[in-house]
Each structure stands twice: as C-alpha cells, then as structure tokens.
Amino acid sequence: MKKPDIWLLSAYRADSHAAWADWLIDNFPQIEWQRLELPGRYFSWRIRGNPLSWLDTLPVNQPDLIIATSMVDLATIKGLHPRLARVPAYYYFHENQFAYPVSEHQTQSIEPQMVQLYGALTAEKLLFNSNYNRDTFLDGVDNLLKQMPDAIPTGIRQKLQSKCEIYPVPFEPIAPASEKDNKLIIWNHRWEYDKAPEIFANAMLELAERGVDFKLALLGARPSQTPDMLTLLRKKLKDRIIADDKVDIDTYRHLLGKASIAVSTSLHEFQGLSILEAASSGAIPLVPDALCYPEQYTEQYRYPAGDQTALVDRLAQWLCKGLPPVADVSPWYTSNLLSNWKALLNQT
Numbered sequence: 001m002k003k004p005d006i007w008l009l010s011a012y013r014a015d016s017h018a019a020w021a022d023w024l025i026d027n028f029p030q031i032e033w034q035r036l037e038l039p040g041r042y043f044s045w046r047i048r049g050n051p052l053s054w055l056d057t058l059p060v061n062q063p064d065l066i067i068a069t070s071m072v073d074l075a076t077i078k079g080l081h082p083r084l085a086r087v088p089a090y091y092y093f094h095e096n097q098f099a100y101p102v103s104e105h106q107t108q109s110i111e112p113q114m115v116q117l118y119g120a121l122t123a124e125k126l127l128f129n130s131n132y133n134r135d136t137f138l139d140g141v142d143n144l145l146k147q148m149p150d151a152i153p154t155g156i157r158q159k160l161q162s163k164c165e166i167y168p169v170p171f172e173p174i175a176p177a178s179e180k181d182n183k184l185i186i187w188n189h190r191w192e193y194d195k196a197p198e199i200f201a202n203a204m205l206e207l208a209e210r211g212v213d214f215k216l217a218l219l220g221a222r223p224s225q226t227p228d229m230l231t232l233l234r235k236k237l238k239d240r241i242i243a244d245d246k247v248d249i250d251t252y253r254h255l256l257g258k259a260s261i262a263v264s265t266s267l268h269e270f271q272g273l274s275i276l277e278a279a280s281s282g283a284i285p286l287v288p289d290a291l292c293y294p295e296q297y298t299e300q301y302r303y304p305a306g307d308q309t310a311l312v313d314r315l316a317q318w319l320c321k322g323l324p325p326v327a328d329v330s331p332w333y334t335s336n337l338l339s340n341w342k343a344l345l346n347q348t
Helices: 015-027 043-053 074-080 111-122 131-146 156-161 197-209 228-236 249-258 273-280 308-321 334-345
Strands: 005-013 032-039 065-069 089-093 125-128 164-166 184-187 215-218 241-244 261-263 284-288
Touching (some): 005 015, 005 043, 015 334, 074 089, 089 111, 111 131, 131 156, 184 197, 197 228, 197 308, 215 228, 284 308
Parallel strands (some): 065 089, 125 164, 184 261
C-alpha cells in the first residue's frame, strides 16, 4: 500500500516550530514526509521571502497534502507552482501576526498579516494551537479589513471561521525530581521583549527586598549582547541564581523537575509550551490572566497581566505560606492528543 505523500513546509524553524515538526515526523512514520525548513532568523525576509528561497528546491512530485506553517507564503507558492494549485493544504498557526507585539525597534507593517490572510484563504483547513490564537486571528482580520479604503470584500471572517480547528502541539510530560526544592523559581523563556523579562527581573528584585527566601534558575535563551536587567539580576541576586544559561535538554528537564514555581510575564503566548512543560513536572505555574493562559490554568494560577506588585504578592504568599496544588496539564500530553492528529492525517 502506498504511503501518503505529505510536504511539511516550515519557513521559520524556531524552538516551538521545530518541536512540532519533529513530533509529526516521529509519530507518523507511515507517512512519506518531504520536509522543507528555513532557519528561525531574519523574520521579515523569512515570512515574505520563503517562496524565493524554495523557488527551485521544491520536490518535483505532486504531494497528496501540504502542511505549511503560517510563516509560509502559501498563496504565492501555489501561484508560482501551478502544479500545486489543486493540492489540498492545511495551514498551521503557531502564532498569528495580528496578536504579536511589536518592539520599539520594529516598524509596524501589514505585510506579515497579509501573508497569513492570503495563506488562510488558500488553505483547506486552518489549524490553531489554542482558541486564543484562532480568535485573535479572526478579530485581527476583521480589523484589517476595516482599514481598507474601498472595494472591501464581505464574508471573509465567516469563510475563514468555517475552516478553523484546534490542534495544540502535543508534548511529553517531564518527570518531577525525587526531591523538590520548595524555594526554586524557574524562568524558562527567551530573554526578549515579547516575554517582558524586565517585569520578571524587577519582581525578583522586589521579592528579595521583601526578605523572601528563594532561588532562581534562568534557563531561556538570551541575545548576544547581555540585557541590562539580566546584568543587574546577576549582580544583585548572585547568591540565589543556581543556573543561568540555555542549558542542554537533560539539564533543562532536571531543573524543571526540581523547581517548585514557574513564572511567565509574557506579552504574547499562543500555547505556552514552556510553562506547560514546567507544570507537567510539578512546578506551580504563575501566569498572566491573559493570552492563552485562561484556557489552561484556573484562577489560582493567574495574576493580573503586567501587574508586578500582584506577581510579587502571590510569589511571597506561596513561598512563605505554602504552594497550591499541582496544575493538571495532561490534556496537552501526546497520549491525549495523538488520536486527534491521527484522525486529521488519516483524511488524506
């Protein structure tokens, strides 16, 4: 029996994109995968330039299905390669550019939004990793169309909404350590503007000023030029920091297994895999009451988004008076999501 032939196109192999693509390949060996990826850098060029990067390198065959991430300019690829025009495509949204915060060093552009809108109109199915991701995309499309001066199409939201389905990125739980460190706080995010590390750093400094006993593991990637707030943390809380690097996977899992609290201060999070992983290991999540988090965590694990004082108050309470119960994040485990993905891919 011939294996289904599926192209997997990922134009920005960042951490979560890579984990998803690797998971698909590993869990569906019965599919003949043809995988094309571009490194996760030069965002503006990647999202607009991937049809050029792949212009002469696409496989010569005609696949049964294309699965493309929403960083892929799917409409242009199909236009440049007429043989692909009738090939069904699923468009996977790790994120959407309508809800992605822009830093002070970036210029707001509708180009990335238009790429995703045209790609969504081209695809047969739109797959999102959370309800928040889907809803902000659809709302963003509505707001974009309102900016058009004339010749505005009607029914676009309804057309897109009928194609939307929710397929989170599955992950394997991380085992708790044999002994938890009840004072260990984990930060396992990139040190970038969209994760608001300054709020986290200032909260840690304030927590120390209040005389609360705690330790820190700073595990996220950071830019080549060390941010000022990270330098300050290293100086002021030197004796509390037990890890400070993007560590190898075994060390990462070990530290997550030991930690008792995992903190997010993110300005954007469409699924929040880093906190899900930490919660699976028994670390108590403390996350903003916004973004995808209300879908995943009950009120006891959430604080008002952007409120540093509320964050510090909650941490002080947990560290001094005891932690709440471990959060249940098993709905996102591979064991509970694999059947959904099987049903989706068996349609080819």
